[in-house]
Amino acid sequence: MLELVSVYLDDMDPNWHKEEEATLTDILILMTHGRVHYMLNGETLTVEKGDLLLIRKGVMRAGENAQEGAHQKYSVHFHLNERGHELFADAGTHLRLKARSYDYMKQRFAILTQQWFGQRMYADVICTGIAHELLGGFLQETVESRFTSVKLRLMSEVQNYIAAHYREPIRIEELAQLVDRAPNYVTQSFKEVTGLTPISYMHQVRVHAARDLILNTRMTIREVSDFLGYSDQAHFNRVFKKMMGYPPSSLIREVQRRS
CATH class of the missing domain: 2.60.120.280 (Regulatory protein AraC)
Structure with missing residues (x-):
């Protein structure tokens, strides 16, 4: 740059x-x-x-x-x-x-x-x-600088909560209760500040964790999917490919080339 x-x-x-x-x-x-x-x-x-x-x-x-x-x-x-x-x-x-x-x-x-x-x-x-x-x-x-300090603080709390609980099912109502605001306020404000909805941010955290697990452990893709809270591996595969541009299976081939 x-x-x-x-x-x-x-x-x-x-x-x-x-x-x-x-x-x-x-x-x-x-x-x-x-x-x-x-x-x-x-x-x-x-x-x-x-x-x-x-x-x-x-x-x-x-x-x-x-x-x-x-x-x-x-x-x-x-x-x-x-x-x-x-x-x-x-x-x-x-x-x-x-x-x-x-x-x-x-x-x-x-x-x-x-x-x-x-x-x-x-x-x-x-x-x-x-x-x-x-x-x-x-x-x-x-x-x-476009946002109030209160909005930044509240959305930081939401972000930290998601980072700590990303393996669990997270609902917007739960996040709204966390910061004592309406669900629509949380969704709109979080997207204003981060560029993502809270749920999209959760998936982003999960996908980056998945990449690290696939590359650095012996866990299978199904085991990683289950570990990160996805009940359906096909859904996990779709989310991963949408965010990373390639399927999780391509990482398995990379691991195999290393060994």
Whole structure:
């Protein structure tokens, strides 16, 4: 999705400022202290602690410390490939949001910076991986920013419950009782947040568990089907093929080739 170009830590420089010029890469910034005033294509934008800011390549950018003094921020500079441009097609010149997972994002930016400047063996592989993770996290946060914290918390409870009980029969009414909401609310909200209905999510968890069991145990497909709560193996086969694009029997052939 991206080619990593550089990583920076601006660390409490009282004289920090940036003359106006076009950005040569896409930039993802996390503010960790203070405030910065940016001018982006003529638009004034103030960024403060906890903000994530994506600035697109080619944007005319200038910046300076806010009046109260110096700031601290991490930034990662990168080129997007075709897939990346598709994902950020609606971002415009820039995109700012308040990081919901601020502490985690700060930790990952810090590790990225340590690896980048430490230049230990395979640091380039680690840095590229973390940069992808940060950009993926930013994309998730842009989606989740559309929902209230209450809805996200309730749907997280539903998700965790399904992950813990996926081998059991799960009914929408049961999930609705779990979060004290109407069944229609749970179905619609879960799909808004995850892109799947609760039942489709349950099948997805089951299918990934099935793949692991077939590849790494001596269980037959029927035994896996029964273990995961499917009373009908034919139904399990249909669900598996629909989600994975191939039948579970093809995994058996892969196991046989290994042995």
